Amino acid sequence: MLEVRDLKVRYGAVEALKGLSFRVSERSIVSLIGANGAGKTTSLRALTGLVQPSGGEVRFENTSLVGLAPHEIVRLGIAHVPEGRRLFPKMTVFENLKMGAYLRTSKAQMASTLAMIYEHFPILEERGRQLAGSLSGGEQQMLAIARALMSRPKLLLLDEPSMGLSPIMTAEIGKIIRQINALDVSIILVEQNAMLALTLARYGYVLQTGALVLQGDAQELLQDDGVKKAYLGL
Amino acid sequence: MTAALLVQSAVIGLSIGSIYILMALGLTLMFGMMHIINFAHGAVYMLGAFAIYYVYFQWGAPYFAAFVLAMLLLGAFGYLVERSIYRPIKGGVEPTLVALLALTTLLQAAGYPVFGTLDKHVPPVFSGTRNVLGVMISVERLMIIPIAGALVVGLYLFINKTRMGAAMRAIEQDKEAAALQGVNVNVINGLAFAVGFALAAAAGALMAPIFKLDPMMGEQPLLKAFIIIILGGLGSIPGAILGGLILGLIDSIVATALGAEPAFLLSFVFIILLLLWRPTGLFGHAL
Numbered sequence: 001m002l003e004v005r006d007l008k009v010r011y012g013a014v015e016a017l018k019g020l021s022f023r024v025s026e027r028s029i030v031s032l033i034g035a036n037g038a039g040k041t042t043s044l045r046a047l048t049g050l051v052q053p054s055g056g057e058v059r060f061e062n063t064s065l066v067g068l069a070p071h072e073i074v075r076l077g078i079a080h081v082p083e084g085r086r087l088f089p090k091m092t093v094f095e096n097l098k099m100g101a102y103l104r105t106s107k108a109q110m111a112s113t114l115a116m117i118y119e120h121f122p123i124l125e126e127r128g129r130q131l132a133g134s135l136s137g138g139e140q141q142m143l144a145i146a147r148a149l150m151s152r153p154k155l156l157l158l159d160e161p162s163m164g165l166s167p168i169m170t171a172e173i174g175k176i177i178r179q180i181n182a183l184d185v186s187i188i189l190v191e192q193n194a195m196l197a198l199t200l201a202r203y204g205y206v207l208q209t210g211a212l213v214l215q216g217d218a219q220e221l222l223q224d225d226g227v228k229k230a231y232l233g234l
Numbered sequence: 235m236t237a238a239l240l241v242q243s244a245v246i247g248l249s250i251g252s253i254y255i256l257m258a259l260g261l262t263l264m265f266g267m268m269h270i271i272n273f274a275h276g277a278v279y280m281l282g283a284f285a286i287y288y289v290y291f292q293w294g295a296p297y298f299a300a301f302v303l304a305m306l307l308l309g310a311f312g313y314l315v316e317r318s319i320y321r322p323i324k325g326g327v328e329p330t331l332v333a334l335l336a337l338t339t340l341l342q343a344a345g346y347p348v349f350g351t352l353d354k355h356v357p358p359v360f361s362g363t364r365n366v367l368g369v370m371i372s373v374e375r376l377m378i379i380p381i382a383g384a385l386v387v388g389l390y391l392f393i394n395k396t397r398m399g400a401a402m403r404a405i406e407q408d409k410e411a412a413a414l415q416g417v418n419v420n421v422i423n424g425l426a427f428a429v430g431f432a433l434a435a436a437a438g439a440l441m442a443p444i445f446k447l448d449p450m451m452g453e454q455p456l457l458k459a460f461i462i463i464i465l466g467g468l469g470s471i472p473g474a475i476l477g478g479l480i481l482g483l484i485d486s487i488v489a490t491a492l493g494a495e496p497a498f499l500l501s502f503v504f505i506i507l508l509l510l511w512r513p514t515g516l517f518g519h520a521l
Contacts, residue, residue: 050410069420070413079414086411088404099404102397103416151416 001026001186002047002155007056009039009046016042018210019056024155029177029187031201031218033194033231038207040190041083044157047188048073048080060155075103079153083160085144089133093124096132096143100150110150117146120179138169145176155186162193174200194231198222206231241369243490244483249375251482252382256437257459258466258474259389260430266406266469267426268320269327273334275434275459276452277341278308282438283447284349287356290442297359304439305432312431316424345449354447378440385436386475389429393471402426406469458485458501465505467518476516480504 002024009017017039024030032040045051047058049070058065065073070080079100088096097117101110118125121142127135132143141161148156158177162170170193177200181187191197198204198218206214206227214227221227257275264272285304289295295303319337323329360373393399401422404412413419437455445451462481466473481501489497509515 048414050413069418070410071416071418074414074416082411082414086408086414088407088411090407091400091403095400099400099412099415099417102401105397147415 001061002188003057003059004043004047005057005059007043007046007058008054009042009051010054016210017046017053020207020210020212022205022212022215024186024188027181027184027186028203029181029189029201031189031191031197031204032207033191033197033204034207035231036192037209039210040207041159042210043207044080044082044159044188044190047157048078050080050082071103074151074153077152077154078157079148079151079155080157081144081148081159081161083163085140087132087140087144087147089131091132092129093132093135093143094128096147097124097150100147103151109152113150113152117149120176121146137164138166138172141165141169141173142176145173145180149180149185153185155188156180157188157190159190160192161189162191162196170196194227195222198227238369239490240487241367242371243486245366245369245371246375246490247483247486248479249378249482250485251479252378253437253441253455254458254462254482255475255478256382256385256433256440257455258462258478259386259471260433261459262463262466262469262471262474263402264426264430265463267402267409268325268330268423270320270330270334271460272427272430273331273456274315274338274341275430276454276456277338278312278431278434279438279441279452279455280345280447280449281308281311281341282435283356283442283445283451284345284354284438285435286439286442287349287354287447290359291356301436301439304435308435309428309432312427312429313424315431316420316427320423320427321420342449342452349447349449356442356447359443374443381440382436385433389433390471392429398422398425461501461505463515465508465515467515470515470517473515473517 004023005021007017007020008015020039020043022030032043034040042051046053047065049065049068053066060076060078063076088099097114101113104110123139124143124146127139132140135143145161161173165173174196177187177189189197189201198221201218204216204218204221205212206221257279261272261275264270282304285307286300289300289303290297315337319333320330323333358374360377362373363370364373364376393402401412401417404415404417405419405422409419438452458481462477463474465480466477484501484504485497488500
C-alpha cells in the first residue's frame with residue numbers, strides 16, 4: 001500500500017536521508033530501527049509532508065505524496081504520531097480526540113470511532129475533562145495514539161512510542177499496537193528500542209546515517225549478529 | 235477629584251479600554267499563532283475610521299451598515315495580506331515584520347493623496363447624554379462599550395466553540411501537530427489575519443465620530459495595544475481584555491486628575507513594575 005523509492009531529504013548542507021527505499025503491505029507492521037540520527041524520524045516527517053524531500057518518490061495506494069501538504073496526506077488515510085507525542089497541552093483529553101477527527105465532520109461517525117477508542121482506552125474516557133498536559137507519560141502516549149486513530153487511518157506512523165516509558169508501560173503500548181494492527185491498520189513503527197520493534201513487526205529495516213544498511217524478516221533480524229551487537233545490546 | 239468626576243472618567247476609561255481591547259485581541263491572536271507582531275494594525279484602524287467617513291458620512295449609508303462593511307472589507311484585506319505577504323515568506327519572522335512595516339508605511343503614505351491632508355471629522359452618530367450613576371455621559375462614548383463587548387463575546391464563542399476556532403487554538407499550541415490532524419494551517423492563519431484586521435477596523439469605526447481623522451491616527455492606539463499585549467501576556471486573550479481595561483482606566487482617570495502626559499508616563503511605569511514582578515505578563519507563559 002505504501003512504496004518509498006530512493007527518498008532523499010536535505011537540511012541545508014546536511015543530507016539526512018541518502019536515498020531510502022522501503023515498502024509497507026496491507027495490514028502489516030513494518031519497523032525502522034537505528035541509532036539516534038539515523039534518519040528514522042526524518043523518514044516519517046517526509047512521508048507526511050512535514051519536510052519536503054529533495055528527491056525520490058512516495059506512493060500511497062497509487063497516489064504520489066511528494067509535494068502534498070500534511071492535511072492532504074491525512075485526508076488520504078495516513079496518521080502520524082510524532083516523536084514526543086505533541087499533544088495540545090492546554091486542551092482537554094476530549095478536545096484532543098476531537099482534533100484528531102478534524103477532517104471527519106460526520107457526527108455519527110465520530111461518535112462510533114470515539115466509542116471504539118474508549119473501548120480500547122477506558123482511561124481516556126475517565127480523564128476526558130482533564131487537560132492533556134496533566135496526564136502521565138503513558139497516558140499521554142495512549143492519547144497521542146488514540147488521537148491519530150480518530151481520523152480512521154489505513155496507515156499509522158508511530159515515532160518512538162516507547163520513549164520515556166517504564167518497561168510495564170512499554171509492554172502495554174506494545175499490546176495496543178498489536179490490537180490496532182488487528183483492526184486492519186498498517187503500521188510503520190520507528191523505535192530506538194529495537195527489541196520491542198522487531199518483536200512487534202513482521203519486517204524490519206535498519207538505518208544508519210541516513211541510509212539503509214540491512215533489511216529482512218523481523219525474526220531473522222533478531223537473530224542477526226550485527227543487529228544483536230549494535231541495537232539489542234546482546 | 236470629586237466622585238462625579240471619578241465616575242465620569244471611569245466610564246470614559248471603559249470605553250477607551252474597549253477600543254484598546256479590540257486592537258489588542260487581533261494582535262495577540264496573530265502573535266500566539268504565528269509569532270508575528272502586526273505593525274499594520276494601526277493603519278487598519280485608520281482605514282476602518284475612513285470607511286465610516288466615506289460610507290456613512292459622505293455617501294449616507296446607515297452607520298451600522300458602514301460598520302459591518304468596514305469589518306468585512308478589511309477582514310478580506312487581512313486574508314489577502316496573509317496570502318500575499320505572510321505565506322510567501324514562509325514563516326520567516328523577521329522578514330515578515332519588515333514586510334508588515336513596509337505595508338504600514340505604504341498605507342499611511344497613500345492616505346495623504348487619497349484622503350487629503352486636512353483633518354476630517356465625522357458628525358456624531360448617537361446624540362445626547364445619559365445619566366450613569368448620577369453623571370451625564372455622552373451616548374456616543376457609552377455605545378462603544380456594548381458594541382465592543384458584543385464583538386469580544388463573539389470572538390470568545392468563535393474561538394472556543396467552533397471547529398475553526400479549535401484549529402486556531404491547536405495552531406497556537408503546536409502548529410505541526412495541528413497540521414497532522416488535518417488542519418490546513420495556511421487557511422486558518424489567513425482567517426486569523428482576517429479576524430484581527432476586522433477587529434482593528436471595528437475599533438477605528440467606533441472611534442471615527444469621536445476623534446479627528448488623519449492617516450497617522452492609528453499609531454497611538456497601536457502603541458497602546460502593544461503595551462496591552464505585553465501587560466496581559468503575549469498570545470493571551472484574557473490578558474488582552476484585562477490589560478485593555480487597566481490601561482483604559484489609567485489613561486482616563488489619571489489624565490483627568492493629572493493631565494495627559496502624566497497618564498502616558500504612568501502607563502509605562504505601571505508596565506515596567508508589572509514586568510519586574512511577572513516577566514511574562516499577567517496571563518503569559520514562557521515562550
